[in-house]
Amino acid sequence: MKTIEFKLLLKPSQIKTLESWLRTCCWIYNQALEMRIKARDRRKESVKYNAQQAWLTGMRSRIERLSEVPSEFERDALRRVERGFEDFFRRCKSGAMPGFPRFRPASQYDSMECLVHKSFIKKSRFLRIPKLGLVKIRSGSQRIPKTQKLLRIIRRASGWYGQVGVDEVKVIKNLEDHGPVGIDVGLESFATMSDGSKIENPRFRNKAQKKICSLSRSLSRKKKGSANRKKAVNRLAKHHERVALQRRNFCHQHSTELVRKHPVIAVEKLNINGMKRNRRLAKSIHDAGWNTFTTQLTVKAANAGRVIVAVNPAGTSQECPDCGATRKKKLSERTHSCACGLKCHRDHASARVILARALGATGATRLSRDSTAVSSLVAVDQVDPMKQEGVTISSRLT
Numbered sequence: 001m002k003t004i005e006f007k008l009l010l011k012p013s014q015i016k017t018l019e020s021w022l023r024t025c026c027w028i029y030n031q032a033l034e035m036r037i038k039a040r041d042r043r044k045e046s047v048k049y050n051a052q053q054a055w056l057t058g059m060r061s062r063i064e065r066l067s068e069v070p071s072e073f074e075r076d077a078l079r080r081v082e083r084g085f086e087d088f089f090r091r092c093k094s095g096a097m098p099g100f101p102r103f104r105p106a107s108q109y110d111s112m113e114c115l116v117h118k119s120f121i122k123k124s125r126f127l128r129i130p131k132l133g134l135v136k137i138r139s140g141s142q143r144i145p146k147t148q149k150l151l152r153i154i155r156r157a158s159g160w161y162g163q164v165g166v167d168e169v170k171v172i173k174n175l176e177d178h179g180p181v182g183i184d185v186g187l188e189s190f191a192t193m194s195d196g197s198k199i200e201n202p203r204f205r206n207k208a209q210k211k212i213c214s215l216s217r218s219l220s221r222k223k224k225g226s227a228n229r230k231k232a233v234n235r236l237a238k239h240h241e242r243v244a245l246q247r248r249n250f251c252h253q254h255s256t257e258l259v260r261k262h263p264v265i266a267v268e269k270l271n272i273n274g275m276k277r278n279r280r281l282a283k284s285i286h287d288a289g290w291n292t293f294t295t296q297l298t299v300k301a302a303n304a305g306r307v308i309v310a311v312n313p314a315g316t317s318q319e320c321p322d323c324g325a326t327r328k329k330k331l332s333e334r335t336h337s338c339a340c341g342l343k344c345h346r347d348h349a350s351a352r353v354i355l356a357r358a359l360g361a362t363g364a365t366r367l368s369r370d371s372t373a374v375s376s377l378v379a380v381d382q383v384d385p386m387k388q389e390g391v392t393i394s395s396r397l398t
Contacts, residue, residue: 002168004144008127008153008160009136017132018153018160021069026109028056028066029077033101036081049082070130072114073153079113114151120164121148127162129153137162157237169303172260180264182355184316184347185290187281188334191254192347194266194355199254204246205287212239247289255296259304266358267294268313309358321352 010018032052039045056074060066066074084101091098120127121144126134129151148164182194190201215236222229258265272291276282301308318326323340336342336349 001149001165002170003163003165004139004142005161005163006127006137006139006142008162009138010160014132014135015160018155020065021073021112022109022155023106024065024069025073025077025112026104026106028074029080029109030103032056032078032081033084033103036085049078052078052081068131070114072116072130073112076113076115110155112153115149116151117147117149119146119148120151120162127151135162157234157241170300172256172300172304174260175304176261177263178261180266180355180359181258181262182266182351182353182358183258184268184351184354185270185288185293186347187284187288189347190288191293192345192351194348194351196348198347201288202246202250203287204243204250205283208239208243212236215239247287248292251289251293251296255293255300258297259300259306262306264307264309264358265297265301266309266311266355267297268316268354269310270313311354311357316353316357317346317350319349319353321349321356 032055035052035055036047039047053075056066056071056078060071060074081101088098088100114130120129121137121139122128122134124139124142124144125137127137128134144164145166145168148166150163150165152163152165154161154163184192186192187201189198191199215232219229219232219236222232270290272285276285278285298308300306315326317336318328320327320336320338320340320342322342323338325338325340327338329336329346334346336344336346342349
């Protein structure tokens with residue numbers, strides 16, 4: 001499913017109505033979560049989505065402000081609670097960090113979703129929102145199919161946005177065959193390919209650091225609860241949003257180019273969350289956006305019929321791509337020099353090793369068009385997240 005996003009051009013009265021709806025949906029979410037927690041703690045019972053939907057129907061007939069909100073948006077709050085508990089129990093079974101569902105303040109409840117098959121877009125200039133009517137949108141030159149599967153309203157620092165889901169995938173045109181390629185992501189360079197080419201690390205967060213610090217200092221001087229503080233919070237949030245959009249656009253451009261050129265792409269199955277536990281590298285890893293890049297690469301490759309291979313990252317930078325010999329290197333040592341005579345940048349050598357492992361199908365699982373796990377990379381041979389290259393985590397950091 002493809003998601004199309006556009007900006008909403010709202011009147012002040014429409015903004016007030018949508019903000020009221022968000023507060024109501026947040027209240028329903030918190031009430032539904034509290035109901036489940038109390039049923040578990042007091043009666044040792046499990047409350048399901050259908051039971052809470054019946055509860056919501058009864059509440060709408062008794063509380064006037066609930067009946068003012070479209071029922072589709074209110075049911076989305078119940079679905080969020082259901083998904084939160086499903087994910088919690090799934091993580092408990094898999095041994096991951098569980099993350100029990102939490103209550104939310106209204107300031108952090110920023111979206112509503114409507115799962116209805118209908119035409120929300122009118123003449124590519126208007127969006128029909130239930131109980132609000134037609135709203136002007138700025139959709140640009142995007143071609144929007146007549147029937148959409150869902151509608152999502154999002155509040156951000158830069159304004160209000162709408163998203164619709166359609167049964168289409170973005171097809172990458174003019175596919176070429178430049179042969180298979182191995183990719184080693186890093187911090188010195190964003191990515192190094194097995195053919196020696198590099199993608200420089202843009203470091204968007206570092207470039208914006210001075211402005212972010214200035215806005216943060218300005219925010220700290222504002223009185224809590226004042227109108228000026230709200231304005232300062234919004235200015236800072238807008239700047240963070242701008243950096244995030246720059247990073248996402250950068251990943252889109254390069255992931256599309258790689259999928260267009262290479263039929264087989266080899267990457268490392270990194271435990272990025274484990275690597276972020278290193279306090280010295282966490283900010284740089286966040287800024288690089290490796291997870292966004294690999295996710296986009298995987299989805300686009302699946303849509304284009306390309307193949308992504310995820311390999312075990314253990315020792316890729318310690319192994320020689322020519323003779324296979326292993327030599328321990330510190331993270332500060334940036335040149336690979338082997339007794340066989342090979343001398344090159346360590347990231348280039350690592351990319352060649354990644355490609356060799358992928359072509360040998362050693363410890364990797366292929367993700368093709370028919371794969372259901374197109375949103376993540378799966379490797380057969382897992383690596384201990386505490387032993388990944390360059391991330392030594394001592395007991396005091398855990």
